[in-house]
Amino acid sequence: MSDERRADDQRVTVRQAVEEDDAALLAIERVAWDASSGFPSYSETLQDTFFTRSGPEAHLVAEYDGKVVGYLRLQDKYPFPEGAGVLAINGIAVAPEARRLGVGNALMTATTAEARSRGARKITLHVHGVNTPARQLYERHGYVVEGIHPAEFLIEGTPVDALDMAKTL
Numbered sequence: 001m002s003d004e005r006r007a008d009d010q011r012v013t014v015r016q017a018v019e020e021d022d023a024a025l026l027a028i029e030r031v032a033w034d035a036s037s038g039f040p041s042y043s044e045t046l047q048d049t050f051f052t053r054s055g056p057e058a059h060l061v062a063e064y065d066g067k068v069v070g071y072l073r074l075q076d077k078y079p080f081p082e083g084a085g086v087l088a089i090n091g092i093a094v095a096p097e098a099r100r101l102g103v104g105n106a107l108m109t110a111t112t113a114e115a116r117s118r119g120a121r122k123i124t125l126h127v128h129g130v131n132t133p134a135r136q137l138y139e140r141h142g143y144v145v146e147g148i149h150p151a152e153f154l155i156e157g158t159p160v161d162a163l164d165m166a167k168t169l
Contacts, residue, residue: 011064014109024067025051025059054073064101071093087118092107094107108140122166122168128162129160129162138165145165148162
C-alpha cells in the first residue's frame with residue numbers, strides 16, 4: 001500500500017504491515033477468533049510469530065489512536081495467469097476491545113483501494129454462515145454471496161455453513 005488511509009473519524013489508520021508489527025498481530029490472532037468466526041483448533045497451531053503463514057507484504061494493519069488493533073490478509077487467490085486479478089481476503093481480525101469502533105470498516109475500505117491499486121478485478125473471501133456481524137460488514141462494502149457450502153464444518157458439535165462472498169471491482 002503506497003500511503004496511509006484514515007477512516008472518517010480520523011482515529012483509525014490503515015497501513016501496510018511491517019516486521020515490527022509481529023508481536024501485536026500475534027496477540028490479536030490469539031484472542032480474535034471464536035467458534036462463530038474461526039476454528040477453535042487453529043489456536044493450537046499458532047507459533048511464536050504471526051508472519052509464519054505469510055509475510056508483512058500480505059497484510060494491512062489497522063491502528064486505533066496509534067495502537068495496532070487489527071489486520072487483514074490480502075493475497076492473490078490463484079498462482080496461475082488465468083486467475084490474475086482475483087485477490088482473496090484470507091483473514092481479517094479486530095482485537096475484541098476495538099470492535100464496533102470502525103476498524104473493520106476501515107480495513108475493508110482500504111482493501112478495496114489497495115486491490116484497485118494492484119489492478120485487481122475481483123476480491124473474494126470465505127465466512128462462516130453464523131458470523132452475522134462479519135457478513136453484514138462485507139455486504140455494506142458490496143460483497144455478495146456467490147456460493148453456500150451447507151454444513152461444511154462441524155464446530156463444537158454444530159454444523160456450520162461456509163459462504164463464498166465476492167466483490168467485483
